[in-house]
Amino acid sequence: MTAEALPAGQPLRTTKETHPNLPPGLVLGPDGKPCKVCNSWQDWAKMKVKKKDDGAGTAPSTSKTAAGATAAAAAVALTASTSTSTPASADARANCPxxxxxxxxxxxxxxxxxxAYYPLTASKTQQTQMRSLLTSLPGLYPCTWCADDFGKDIVANPPDVTGRAGLSKWLCERHNEVNRKLGKTEFGCGEKNLAERWKDGPADGSCD
Structure with missing residues (x-):
């Protein structure tokens, strides 16, 4: 699949046709190479598994079978993994980029x-600072296709920086826009929900 064949706003990914030596589905950066900060660590692990599997091709048939079994087992484990790491895997990667x-x-x-800590009613200076922060993200965020997508969303939906309630709701809606694209659960954007999640904690005191 070429870049032209991709749906608008979607990242360019590897396919068997375009990158036969890489696992399909890796997000590519502007340089045409897999982008580390644009992919999950599970995706990078798949790349290592594929390299090991490809390298086993020159080994004797018994070794090839063993290597294939090892790669298959690793692939199954990776497929079962999700973006929510287990405590053990999170600890193991605590010092990783x-x-x-x-x-x-x-x-x-x-x-x-x-x-959540933005003023209830922001001054002109604070509004300018917040608008600058948000509009600078598309130019600075390391994941380039994520940044481009967020930039387009900001243009289509200018940020409400007048005060806490408007800004919190605007960010929640932008976050939900991303969640919809990724097939994830959306958040409640009510004022009480947002205050509990990001500032006050739940009423039962479980986070105190």
């Missing part, structure tokens, strides 16, 4: 929390 899921979670956490 962020993948696209970790970067996304950290960015959304920062933005939602910043909005």
């Amino acid at each position: 962020p993948d696209t899921a970790a970067l996304g979670r950290a960015t959304w956490t920062f933005l939602h929390t910043t909005a």
Whole structure:
């Protein structure tokens, strides 16, 4: 599949036809190579499995069978994995550079929390600062296709920076837009929901 054949707003990914030596589905960066911060660590692990599997082709048939079984087992394990890592895998990767899921979670956490502490009614200076922060993200965010997609969303839906309630709801709606594209569960964007999630914690005191 070529870039022209991709749906608008979708990242360019590897296919068996375009990149026979790479696992299909990896997101490519502007340089045409797999983008580390645009893919999950599970995707990168698949690439290592494929390289090992390809390298086993020169081994004797018994070794090839063993290598194939090992690669197949690893592939099954990776397929079973989700973006929500188990505690053991999260601990094992605590010092690793962020993948696209970790970067996304950290960015959304920062933005939602910043909005939760934004003034109820923002001054002109604060509005300018917040607008600058949001509009700078498409030019600075490391995952280029994510940044481009967010940039288009900002143009189509200009941020409400007048105060806490408007900004919090706007960010929640932008986050849900991404969740819809990824097939994930959407968040409740009510004022009470957002305050509990990002500032006050639940009423039962479980986060105190």
